[in-house]
Amino acid sequence: MSQVFDxxxxxxxxxxxVIAGRLSEDPNLTVCALEAGGRGDGTLVNTPTGAVAMMPTRINNWAFDTAPQAGLGGRTGYQPRGKTLGGxxxxxxxxxxxxxxxxxDxxxxxxxxxxxxxxxxxYFRLSEHNERFDDAWHGRDGPLWVSDLRTGNPFHARYREAALQAGLPLTDDFNGAQQEGIGIYQVTxxxxERWSAARAYLLPHLGRRDNLTVETHAQVLRIVFDGTRAVGVEVKQHGEVRTLRVRREVVLAAGALQTPxxxxxxxxxPARELERLGIHARLDLPGVGRNLQDHPDFIFGYRARSTDTMGVSLRGGLRMLLELARFRRERRGMLTSNFAEGGGFLKTRPELDAPDIQLHFVVALVDDHARRFHLGHGLSCHVCLLRPRSRGSVTLRSANPLDAPRIDPxxxxxxxxxxxxxxxxxxxxxxxxxPALARWITRDMFTAHVNTDDQIRDVLRQRTDTVYHPVGTCRMGHDALAVVDPQLRVRGVQGLRIVDASVMPTLIGGNTNAPTIMIAEKAVDLIRGVSRVAAQPHNDAQAEPHVEPHANYAPQARTVEARHAIA
Incomplete structure (x- = not known):
């Protein structure tokens, strides 16, 4: 391949x-994307339930561990991160x-x-191709497909019915006029089939754009500088180390753990830390690796008496054979499940301006990131804290680029x-x-003995871990600890920009994939210096948006009053 790119x-x-796909739309620019993993276009990736084989293993996954967590009783946590195109x-x-x-705001x-x-x-709207919503909040012309689930699982209705019984509001669109409520998630x-960022922005153009080079199994070891300007990268691929040069910019998009x-x-x-490891400190930028934020997450787990939930049993195995045939024939049914099919955004105190917890309702029994299996069938429900005050860090274990970073959430x-x-x-x-859920549950696996606040604190320390949303380690801003400016340029050097979740100054209230794609769409315009959109002042009090009818949605739920008293 060429050794010099724009x-x-x-x-x-x-x-x-997003960056590589969008920048290469201009035939006058040459773009090279470097990925340490593979192509990300196999059956395991494209079949939604394939996630259960990847999340707990090293298949397409860096599978990092954290430093021992004092707040979790000294336990070591788990940080899966995608290692393939699509990340x-x-x-x-x-x-x-x-x-x-x-x-x-x-x-x-x-x-x-x-x-x-x-x-x-x-920029959210620019990226989105929503199959159902067509309104001021959503887009229908973007490359990222966003769809209703195709599982048809009867637990969708049972979950919403349970919410009403518990006095909680329902919503049909977590990304619309208001976020608060319980509902069924839309999915990428x-x-x-899974529609990763690679399938949306990159894979369709491989072999079709002469100006786009994508190299897999290529791990970048360091950025090459000429004075204070980034002029290339040193990359190891197939056992060979080479230097690739850049005319305009190096764009770091390795994520909140590996970009710092x-x-x-x-x-x-931080100069002192680098020099302690024998690394020459080119620029003392103390905020690099600081400000790590992640959603602490606890999972309730239950055995259930229904094969509408995922599980290991003879009846379940026979059903999966039928579901496999259905998936091949229709691309519908249980193999299209994202497991976390429902969820919600709720306030633990009514005076809050925004929901402070998020739920993920899972049609399977989840234990230790699916690394521990149980016979039978079950249900789970995650609860995570959306805006934690705790701040962690990412630091180096050594000067060896092949060593994993030290991650401390x-x-x-x-x-x-x-x-x-x-x-x-x-x-x-x-x-x-x-009642709508309790009638299906046969055993509370992890919290049956938990009644008092002290017992709740104990079980939280014993079983809390990440829900996979690390951000903030190269945050944008103007102060001494900011790593990039609002244009996403690394402060103190030239030709170097960061476009991933590490630039978020604070953790957003929700899953972080769509916001990362938004950041990259906006970064494309920052790099080009030309805006593809105009800011659109938005009034939440405007008329109800138009949506296509959805078979599982109960319109009357919009009128349900939220009651937030804690039991």
């Missing part, structure tokens, strides 16, 4: 796929969530001009996070004990 994109995940969008639960408008209030809700909404699928690692390996970061380092999770635990348990 742009080199490091990382083929959600941000990298984590190739192994995740495909839930399409943008976050709350106040998250982005908060970014702008911190001095990040151009990142308020009205600024970013057009097209006709029942690569910066530090290249001499950009610092879960429950701020004691208030634990107390907020106690409230979230109680609210979620109330939902799961509602």
């Amino acid at each position: 742009y080199i994109v490091v990382g083929g995940g959600s941000g990298g796929c 984590s969008s190739a192994i995740n639960a495909m839930v399409y969530i943008r976050g709350h408008r106040s998250d982005y 908060g970014w702008a209030a911190l001095g990040n001009e151009g990142w308020a809700w009205d600024d970013v909404l057009p 699928q097209k006709h029942g 690692q690569l910066l530090m390996l290249s001499g950009i970061g 610092a879960f429950f380092a701020d004691a208030r996070d634990l107390e907020d999770m106690v409230a979230g635990f109680k609210l979620t348990r109330r939902l799961m004990q509602a």
Whole structure:
């Protein structure tokens, strides 16, 4: 391949796929994307239930461990990250969530001009191809397909009925006029198959655009500088180390865990820490690797008496044979499941301006990130804290680029996070004990003995871990600890930009894949210096949006009053 490009994109995940795909639309630009994993287009990726084979293993997965967590009783946590084209969008639960408008207005209030809700909404719409919604909140012309689930699982209706019984509101669109409520998630699928960022933005153009080069199994070891300008990268591929040069910019899109690692390996970061490892500190940028934020998450697990849930049994195995045939024939049924089919955004206190917890209702029994299996069938429900106060870090274990970074989410380092999770635990348990779900449950696997607040705190420390949303380790801003400016340019150097979840100054209230794709869509315009959208001031009080009818939606649920008293 050529050794010189206009742009080199490091990382083929959600941000990298968008940048490489969009920039290569201009035939006058040469773009090279470098991915340490494979192509991300196999059956295991494209079949939604294939995630159960990838998340707990090293298949298409970096499968990192964390540092021991003092707030979790000294336990080591788990951090799966996608290692393939598409990145984590190739192994995740495909839930399409943008976050709350106040998250982005908060970014702008911190001095990040151009990142308020009205600024970013057009980029969400630009990326989106929604199969059902067509309104001021959604797009239908983008490459990222967003669809209703095709499982037809009867637990969708049972889950919503339980919410009503528990006095909780329902919603049909978590990304519309309001986020709050219980409902069924839309997912990044097209006709029942996973629609990763690679399938949306990159794979369709391979072999068709002469100006686009995509190299897999290519791990970048460091950024190459000429003075303070990034001029290339050093990459290891098939046992050979080469240097690729860039005319315009190196764009880092390796994610919230590996982008700061690569910066530090290249001499950009906290100078004393780098020099302690024998790395020449090219630029003392103390914020690199700091400000790590992630959603602490607890999972309720239950045995259930229904083969409409995933599980290991003779009856379940026979049904899966039928479901396999149905998937091949129709791309419908259980093999299209993202497992976390339902969910919700709720307030643990009525005075809050935005929901502070998120639920993921899973049609399977989940234990230890699916690394521990149980016979039989079951249900689960995640509850995570959306805006934790705790701040962790990503640091280097050594100067060896092939060593994993040291990841410390610092879960429950701020004691208030634990107390907020106690409230979230109680609210979620109330939902799961509602008659519509309780009649299907035969055993509470992890919390049957938990009654007092102290017992809740104990079980939270014993079983809480990530829900896979690390952000913030190269945050944007203007202060001394900011790593990039609001144009996403690394401060103190030239020719180097970051386009991934590491630039988020604060964690958004929801899943992070769609926001990362939005950030990359906006970054394309920042790089080109030409906007494809206009900011669209939006009035939440305007008329109800038009939506296509959905068979499982109960319109009367819009009128249900939310009651937020904690049981």
